[in-house]
Amino acid sequence: MSALTPSGAGPGLESRFLALWGELSEIGRDSSGGYTRAAWTPVDAQLRGWFRSAAAARAMQTEQDCNGNLWAWWGEPGPGAVATGSHLDSVPNGGAFDGPLGVVSGFLAVDLLRERGASPRRPVAVACMSDEEGARFGVACVGSRLMVGDLQPDAARSLSDAAGTSLAQAMATAGADPGAIGADPARTSALSAFVELHVEQGRALADLSAPVGLATGIWPHGRWRLDFEGEPNHAGTTRCEDRRDPMLPLARTVLAARSRAEATGARATLARVAVRPNATNAIASRVQAWLDARAAGTGELEALVEGTVADARAASEAEGVSFAVERESFTQLVELDRPLRERLGKALGGVPELPTAAGHDAGILARRLPTAMLFVRNATGASHSPLEHATTQDCLAGVTALATVLAELTGA
Amino acid sequence: MSALTPSGAGPGLESRFLALWGELSEIGRDSSGGYTRAAWTPVDAQLRGWFRSAAAARAMQTEQDCNGNLWAWWGEPGPGAVATGSHLDSVPNGGAFDGPLGVVSGFLAVDLLRERGASPRRPVAVACMSDEEGARFGVACVGSRLMVGDLQPDAARSLSDAAGTSLAQAMATAGADPGAIGADPARTSALSAFVELHVEQGRALADLSAPVGLATGIWPHGRWRLDFEGEPNHAGTTRCEDRRDPMLPLARTVLAARSRAEATGARATLARVAVRPNATNAIASRVQAWLDARAAGTGELEALVEGTVADARAASEAEGVSFAVERESFTQLVELDRPLRERLGKALGGVPELPTAAGHDAGILARRLPTAMLFVRNATGASHSPLEHATTQDCLAGVTALATVLAELTGA
Numbered sequence: 001m002s003a004l005t006p007s008g009a010g011p012g013l014e015s016r017f018l019a020l021w022g023e024l025s026e027i028g029r030d031s032s033g034g035y036t037r038a039a040w041t042p043v044d045a046q047l048r049g050w051f052r053s054a055a056a057a058r059a060m061q062t063e064q065d066c067n068g069n070l071w072a073w074w075g076e077p078g079p080g081a082v083a084t085g086s087h088l089d090s091v092p093n094g095g096a097f098d099g100p101l102g103v104v105s106g107f108l109a110v111d112l113l114r115e116r117g118a119s120p121r122r123p124v125a126v127a128c129m130s131d132e133e134g135a136r137f138g139v140a141c142v143g144s145r146l147m148v149g150d151l152q153p154d155a156a157r158s159l160s161d162a163a164g165t166s167l168a169q170a171m172a173t174a175g176a177d178p179g180a181i182g183a184d185p186a187r188t189s190a191l192s193a194f195v196e197l198h199v200e201q202g203r204a205l206a207d208l209s210a211p212v213g214l215a216t217g218i219w220p221h222g223r224w225r226l227d228f229e230g231e232p233n234h235a236g237t238t239r240c241e242d243r244r245d246p247m248l249p250l251a252r253t254v255l256a257a258r259s260r261a262e263a264t265g266a267r268a269t270l271a272r273v274a275v276r277p278n279a280t281n282a283i284a285s286r287v288q289a290w291l292d293a294r295a296a297g298t299g300e301l302e303a304l305v306e307g308t309v310a311d312a313r314a315a316s317e318a319e320g321v322s323f324a325v326e327r328e329s330f331t332q333l334v335e336l337d338r339p340l341r342e343r344l345g346k347a348l349g350g351v352p353e354l355p356t357a358a359g360h361d362a363g364i365l366a367r368r369l370p371t372a373m374l375f376v377r378n379a380t381g382a383s384h385s386p387l388e389h390a391t392t393q394d395c396l397a398g399v400t401a402l403a404t405v406l407a408e409l410t411g412a
Numbered sequence: 413m414s415a416l417t418p419s420g421a422g423p424g425l426e427s428r429f430l431a432l433w434g435e436l437s438e439i440g441r442d443s444s445g446g447y448t449r450a451a452w453t454p455v456d457a458q459l460r461g462w463f464r465s466a467a468a469a470r471a472m473q474t475e476q477d478c479n480g481n482l483w484a485w486w487g488e489p490g491p492g493a494v495a496t497g498s499h500l501d502s503v504p505n506g507g508a509f510d511g512p513l514g515v516v517s518g519f520l521a522v523d524l525l526r527e528r529g530a531s532p533r534r535p536v537a538v539a540c541m542s543d544e545e546g547a548r549f550g551v552a553c554v555g556s557r558l559m560v561g562d563l564q565p566d567a568a569r570s571l572s573d574a575a576g577t578s579l580a581q582a583m584a585t586a587g588a589d590p591g592a593i594g595a596d597p598a599r600t601s602a603l604s605a606f607v608e609l610h611v612e613q614g615r616a617l618a619d620l621s622a623p624v625g626l627a628t629g630i631w632p633h634g635r636w637r638l639d640f641e642g643e644p645n646h647a648g649t650t651r652c653e654d655r656r657d658p659m660l661p662l663a664r665t666v667l668a669a670r671s672r673a674e675a676t677g678a679r680a681t682l683a684r685v686a687v688r689p690n691a692t693n694a695i696a697s698r699v700q701a702w703l704d705a706r707a708a709g710t711g712e713l714e715a716l717v718e719g720t721v722a723d724a725r726a727a728s729e730a731e732g733v734s735f736a737v738e739r740e741s742f743t744q745l746v747e748l749d750r751p752l753r754e755r756l757g758k759a760l761g762g763v764p765e766l767p768t769a770a771g772h773d774a775g776i777l778a779r780r781l782p783t784a785m786l787f788v789r790n791a792t793g794a795s796h797s798p799l800e801h802a803t804t805q806d807c808l809a810g811v812t813a814l815a816t817v818l819a820e821l822t823g824a
Contacts, residue, residue: 032644032689032697092689093644093697135691201649221648223692232444232505234795235681235704236633236769237613240674242793247666247682254663262652269647270659272692273685277444277504279547280635280684280702281771282796285444285505290692292647357648381654383646384694 012115013108013396020104021395023050024088025096032093034386038161039089039131039142040068040170047088051128054107060126065187066180067146068130068171074110075123080192082120082409084109084402085127087143087361091135095388097199101376101395103128105197109403113412116403120410122192129361136161136170138223138290139329144364149183156181162274188368193340193409196362197374197402199390203381204354211397213352214345215336215373218363220301221294222330226253226312229322232277232285246287247275249315249323256311257291266295266304267357290328294357298333334363337370344372347408348401358383374401424527425520426808432516433807435462436500437508444505446798450573451501451543451554452480452582459500463540466519472538477599478592479558480542480583486522487535492604494532494821496521496814497539499555499773503547507800509611513788513807515540517609521815525824528815532822534604541773548573548582550635550702551741556776561595568593574686600780605752605821608774609786609814611802615793616766623809625764626757627748627785630775632713633706634742638665638724641734644689644697658699659687661727661735668723669703678707678716679769702740706769710745746775749782756784759820760813770795786813 027046028037037043048070055062055072062072071083086102106126113120130143137159145151157168157178168178200206205213228246254270261268272290291308295301309325316323345351354375362371376398379389390398406412439458440449449455460482467474467484474484483495498514518538525532542555549571557563569580569590580590612618617625640658666682673680684702703720707713721737728735757763766787774783788810791801802810818824 036689091691091694093691094689094694133691133693135693138692140693201646202651219648232446232794232797232799234613234770234797235683236631236679236706236771237795238679238793239614239677240670240679245670245681245683248670251663251666254659258652258657258660265651267648267650267652269657269693269695271647271657271687271694271696272690273687275683275685277448277506278684279503279505279545279796280550280704281545281547281552281681282503282506282683283681284683285797292692294648358646359648382644383649384691385644385646385697387644 013112013399014392016111017104017108017392017395017399020054020107024100024104028090030093032386034093034095035090036092036094037088037090038136040174044089045174051088051103055126058107058110060110065147066182066184067143068176069143069147070128072126073123075120077125078123079190081123081125081190082193082406083125083127083191084195084197084406085129086196086198087129087132089131089133089135091133091384093386094384095382095386097388097390098383099132101199101390101398102197105395105399105402108399109406112399112403113407118407118412120412122410124406124410132361134329137167140359141361141364144361146181147184148188148364148368150364153182191369194362194365194369194371195374195402195405196360197376197398198360199388200375200378201356201358201383202378205352205375205377206379206381208352210352211377211394212348212401213354213375214341215375216341216353216355217336218334218359219294219296219355219357220298220331220333221357221359223328224291224293224305225326225328226289226291227324228287228316230283230285230319233283235281235283238283243283244320245283246321247284248319249312249321250287250289252315253289253308253312257308260304260307264295264300264304266293266300268293268304268308331359331363334366336366336372340370340372344405344408347404372405374398374405425524425811426804428523429516429520429804429807429811432466432519436512436516440502442505444798446505446507447502448504448506449500449502450548452586456501457586463500463515467538470519470522472522477559478594478596479555480588481555481559482540484538485535487532489537490535491602493535493537493602494605494818495537495539495603496607496609496818497541498608498610499541499544501543501545501547503545503796505798506796507794507798509800509802510795511544513611513802513810514609517807517811517814520811521818524811524815525819530819530824532824534822536818536822544773546741549579552771553773553776556773558593559596560600560776560780562776565594603781606774606777606781606783607786607814607817608772609788609810610772611800612787612790613768613770613795614790617764617787617789618791618793620764622764623789623806624760624813625766625787626753627787628753628765628767629748630746630771631706631708631767631769632710632743632745633769633771635740636703636705636717637738637740638701638703639736640699640728642695642697642731645695647693647695650695655695656732657695658733659696660731661724661733662699662701664727665701665720665724669720672716672719676707676712676716678705678712680705680716680720743771743775746778748778748784752782752784756817756820759816786810786817
């Protein structure tokens with residue numbers, strides 16, 4: 001029987017999956033039909049509560065590390081541990097699967113191994129990494145970046161949300177200690193491998209008719225804030241030639257970014273905008289827009305961003321608008337550990353391999369320890385959208401594959 | 413001595429102006445250095461309180477009419493009354509003068525006439541019209557439109573702000589009765605004239621070195637909401653060719669509107685935008701934008717709006733984005749009463765006359781009764797901006813001119 005056949009998992013797996021999934025489906029649902037689950041909100045606290053309950057139901061002890069990441073242990077925490085997991089937070093109006101599928105699959109893979117009577121020779125952890133999407137404070141993968149020392153504690157604490165609340169204040173409100181955040185080398189070096197299971201964010205597995213795949217790596221990507229500063233004035237009485245309207249260079253930048261990305265198969269998106277004062281009859285005094293850019297290679301990404309920024313600057317100058325740009329986050333090209341990938345591919349009996357343009361905690365951890373990613377087929381190919389979907393059969397195939405991987409890595 | 417010489421006003425006028433202005437300057441100030449004074453907010457309640465105090469200090473009785481407009485009376489309310497006034501609400505981050513200058517000048521003109529021992533043969537009212545800017549609920553001049561029956565009560569009650577609060581709820585919270593709003597023909601027909609004094613919203617008087625001018629009329633103008641509905645998806649993993657990104661047709665519409673307006677000396681502005689979900693790494697599912705358009709003539713305005721809407725529709729189709737447009741408000745071309753204008757021009761000893769592209773309560777009332785507008789020179793020409801400015805000397809010239817006008821109209 002193939003390692004990807006969920007029927008090998010025993011009759012209880014599907015109902016256990018549906019039960020865990022059903023509990024989660026009530027938390028953070030919004031009017032879009034999807035989910036809004038931002039970090040360090042009351043919804044986030046509910047998600048953390050769900051995680052602790054799921055762990056407790058399995059007699060797995062949960063600890064929240066100094067950076068807010070949760071770890072549920074099968075076996076005593078210690079060196080050489082194998083961790084799996086993902087995140088529970090979401091973008092606004094996001095889908096159900098992005099993040100939670102990896103956490104749920106981690107718990108169910110533990111169940112499956114235990115049912116099979118496996119006795120792992122290494123401790124196993126199911127992790128829920130904190131604030132992966134960066135939807136609230138602008139920087140993605142805050143929990144993993146802090147843990148490995150890629151994000152400085154002071155910089156993290158002073159990040160602020162749209163309402164002006166700092167990350168430090170938000171953590172304190174949620175009962176976490178913002179003074180304790182920072183690099184956690186003991187925890188990082190105690191991990192021998194990290195495996196993140198994630199719903200695929202495109203159509204590659206659907207096109208290949210494969211339920212599960214392995215990631216080869218993650219495109220380099222980043223976020224840049226573009227500030228266009230004009231002059232406030234009356235929308236009726238101010239002649240066109242007297243205006244310094246920041247909306248015009250924004251418009252040219254949106255078009256330039258798309259056309260540059262399209263020309264090279266890269267991605268450039270402006271999807272977040274803040275307009276001041278945002279009134280119908282008052283010319284904008286300031287427009288801020290965020291550029292999300294990704295490409296297969298570092299040089300290609302640099303060319304994309306530099307070209308777009310040059311276009312934005314030229315369009316601003318033409319309108320008498322001041323322009324400034326600030327890189328808010330950047331993640332280098334990640335190639336996931338090749339020997340690990342080969343080993344897991346063999347254990348899984350051969351599955352498709354694919355790169356991704358999405359960032360993940362696995363991409364952050366990959367620069368410190370052997371890391372792998374499993375993708376589960378996405379029926380719609382949609383992502384960061386309520387339309388995102390994986391069938392239950394595919395989710396169970398993911399659980400089975402993850403159990404196989406954990407068995408391989410722990411010698412169970 | 414010219415009617416425009418403020419020194420003819422007695423030595424106390426300037427200090428009284430500065431005192432009233434000083435009281436107002438504390439209310440609704442924001443971090444832009446300007447003012448945010450939206451209708452039916454706690455700030456609006458403070459402004460109404462200020463109005464009542466200023467009236468009480470002059471032994472003028474204040475009534476709040478069924479539509480939330482305030483009227484302070486010199487003499488018994490009755491038929492043939494002459495009203496002056498403007499509004500106290502503002503756009504977000506607006507200036508100090510747009511609105512308040514007309515209200516303050518009304519009170520001081522009454523002071524001036526009383527000092528001169530004038531005994532008007534008609535009742536005089538100083539008015540503060542409610543929700544002129546429409547900054548919160550999207551429709552401008554709500555108080556005057558309701559009063560003359562140009563806005564239906566049910567339509568008004570169901571207007572809602574960005575937080576989803578309806579106008580009816582906001583009025584009720586502020587202690588006003590939303591069930592009572594609607595046409596007020598008795599009040600309208602009791603007015604023999606309405607004169608609104610307003611800071612100029614451009615540089616015409618500055619260029620002419622004139623402190624005060626008379627309006628000839630108001631350009632036709634309106635607000636249209638443009639809805640671009642796309643498909644949410646992941647900003648990293650979704651190929652450009654698979655996207656239905658509503659930000660792209662928005663960008664083309666911004667550029668098209670500007671270029672069409674520029675070609676004919678009209679105005680078209682997109683300054684208010686609502687993006688859903690407005691997340692850096694999630695392609696927008698929906699963008700709403702508001703088009704503010706104005707032109708010297710009705711045909712010209714229609715051509716501008718129809719052309720821009722056609723551009724928006726074509727750009728949407730090219731991106732697989734749904735497009736819809738809704739006219740949220742529209743005000744016909746207004747020519748202010750010519751005999752009244754000639755009479756006031758003569759009384760003022762000849763002042764420049766100029767049209768305006770800004771809407772005003774005077775424009776709404778002008779379709780029901782003889783209405784005039786006085787403009788006071790704006791040193792910067794800026795409007796809907798903290799940069800808007802009139803010198804104290806020019807403000808006093810405005811008060812003196814308004815007193816002359818009220819004396820002329822009341823036979824004082």
